[in-house]
Amino acid sequence: MEALNLSTTSSIEQTSIEHKWRRIQSRLRAELGEDVFTSWFGRVELDSCDGRVVQVSVPTKFLRNWLQSHYSDKLLACCGTELNGVNRLEFRVRQPHLAPVEKKASPTASIAESTTPKAQTTPSSTVPLRVISTPVRDGRTGLEGFEGSPLDPRYTFQSFVVGSPNRLAHAAAFQVAESTPEQPLKYNPLYIHARVGMGKTHLLHAIAWEMKARNPNAKVLYLTAERFMYSFAEALQTRDAPAFKEKLRTIDLLIIDDMEFLQGRTFQQEFCHTLNSLIDGGKQVVVAADCAPLLLESFDARMRSRLSGGLVAEMSALDFDLRLKILQRRAAEKISLSRGFEVPGDVLEYLATQLTENGRELEGAITRLHATWQLTGEKVTVDAAENTIGDLIRSKEPKRVKIDDILRIVAKHYGVQRGDLLSSRRNQSIVRPRQIGMYLAKTLTSRSLPEIGRRFGGRDHTTVLHAIRKIESLKQADGVLKDELDSLSRMLKDGNV
Structure with a gap:
């Protein structure tokens, strides 16, 4: 059989193969989950x-080797289901898609140049299998050689x-992103904290994209803490640490995730x-x-204090209204793609009521419903949703x-x-930690006041009640507590524990 090369096939053949490839994507999402996918x-493309x-094809050797070692059989099985007769899978490392402006770009360009405004606002579901679609540096931020x-x-x-x-x-992040070199920095550092899945990383990426769109010459560096450690260790091994430090201190915006x-x-x-050097030099961090920074127990007091010196913004647990808005947005994205x-x-209200942990599981639930609809044609109902997310609900037993x-x-x-x-x-x-322990015992367990008193050294229930009221009062006025x-x-x- 003659090979179907997507760059040379007829429009009918290409539409057919792309449709099957989308079905393969849906199977992978459904079987592996949104995060793994x-x-x-x-960044996998069908050639x-x-x-x-x-x-x-994939953009890097590392990704090729990882997929071959861990997901080759799974991808081949999904391809075999949709593409009859397929029994072998080959990976290749493709050449980067360089835009003409890449050759003229400054050697210190720090972030992938923005795509068109339309591409910038593309929701997650409209990017089929190419998460990074920008033409420069494959969507990475960085300095020359770093x-x-x-x-x-x-x-x-x-x-x-x-x-x-x-x-x-969100408001603080946007103000940081729209700031210009001529304006004094309002919040430096900006410290955002929340538990997993509340949208911290989304905001950090948004700051980087927005600042670069407004000021293409800005030197922006986004790093996870793990990447920072890896890069610094590598610089030490190659005896290039001074150059590494100097590069870090010449940027305009440093973003660190997973601190x-x-x-x-x-x-x-x-x-x-680095933090002190950038802030003292009027650069944004x-x-x-x-x-919260004061709860970073492994850090010394000086660093915790410096991180607390700007604006500390908490992203608290998603309430029902926000969960529903997220579900409505993600559902609208899927609906726009699939007639x-x-x-x-x-169904959206049911999901918003049942899934209370984080935004990722909300997005994952919509993805599951969409994949199930694509693969089975089953109409989306509350009963269908209950079956689809049953494992998520069962896992929430307190x-x-x-x-x-x-x-x-x-x-x-x-x-x-x-x-x-x-x-x-x-x-x-000693008294304050003891009172906090009693307060936590009352709010997190079903134990009675007398029983809590007995477990805290044989104290009277009135002592426990006083401790609870004391901590509740202090909590209202003390943000750190x-x-x-x-x-x-x-x-x-x-x-x-």
């Missing part, structure tokens, strides 16, 4: 099919859904020096982490929090002994 298949052999972490073109301000839990962080993963005294000290696909309002766990984590967090919490000591350094309580509660609920 986006991470590893986001040709001769009836027996499917050839796909490559940053990849940016996802789906993550723009236009595609970000705003609600009361994230309104402050909590920056471990090791050497790496933290180097980042602290944006940081994201899963907790006949519909998600009734009662973990049982034990008072022993509360005692352990409170003692560790405040640097006291478990015995101190149970003792009769009245030092303020509120952050501490939220962080401790999350760790206990997640079982991180």
Whole structure:
């Protein structure tokens, strides 16, 4: 059989093969999940099919080797289902798609040049299997000779859904992105914190895309903490650390994601020096982490204080209204691509009620419904949705929090002994953690006040009640204490004890 090369096939043949390729994509999304699909298949392109052999291309050798080692059988199985007779899969590394302007670009260009406004506002579902579609540097930010972490073109301000839990962080991020060199920096550093799946990374990518669109000459560097550590370690090994440091300190905007993963005294000290140098030089720094800066226990007090010196914006848990808005937006994106696909309002409300953890599972639920509809033609109903996301609902059975766990984590967090919490000591350094432990026991367990009192050293229930009221009162006026309580509660609920 003559090979079908997508660049030379007729329009009818190409439409047919592209339709089958989209069905292969849908199968992969449904079987692997949205995160895995986006991470590893986001830049895979179908090149040709001769009836027996499917050839796909990827932008890097690393991605080719990873897919061959981990997902070759899965991809071949999906191809075999849609493309009858296919029994072999070949990967190749394609040449980068360079735009004509690339040759004229400044050697210090720090971020992939923006695509057209239409491409910038493209929602996630309209990018079939090419997550990075920008022509320069494959969607990565970086300085000359130093490559940053990849940016996802789906993550723009236009595609970000705003609600009361994230309104402050969104507004601050946009102000940072639209700032110009002539304006004084309002929030430096900007520190955004939230638990997983609340949209931190989306906002960071949006800042980078927006600033570069407004000021193409700006030197913007987006890094995960892991990438920062890897690059600095590599510079140390090659004895190029001074040049590495100097490059970092010449940028206009430094964005660091997953700050909590920056471990090791050497790496933290180097980042602290870079942070001080940039801020003192009037350059913008944006940081994201899963907790407030004062709760970054592995960092020294000076660095925690510096990170707290700008604006600290929390993205709190998604409320029902925001969850519903996210679902409506993601459903509209799918509907715009697939004629006949519909998600009734009662289904969206059902999903918003059942899926309360984060935005990723909301997007994943819509993707599952869309894939199921594509593969089976089944109409989307509440019953169908319940079957589709059944595993997500079953996994949400609340973990049982034990008072022993509360005692352990409170003692560790405040640097006291478990015995101190149970003792009769009245030092303020002991009393406050003890009161916090009682408060957590009341809010996270079903234990009665007398029982909590017995577990905290045989105290009377009135002592427990006083402690609860005291912490509730302090929490209203003390933002730091509120952050501490939220962080401790999350760790206990997640079982991180």
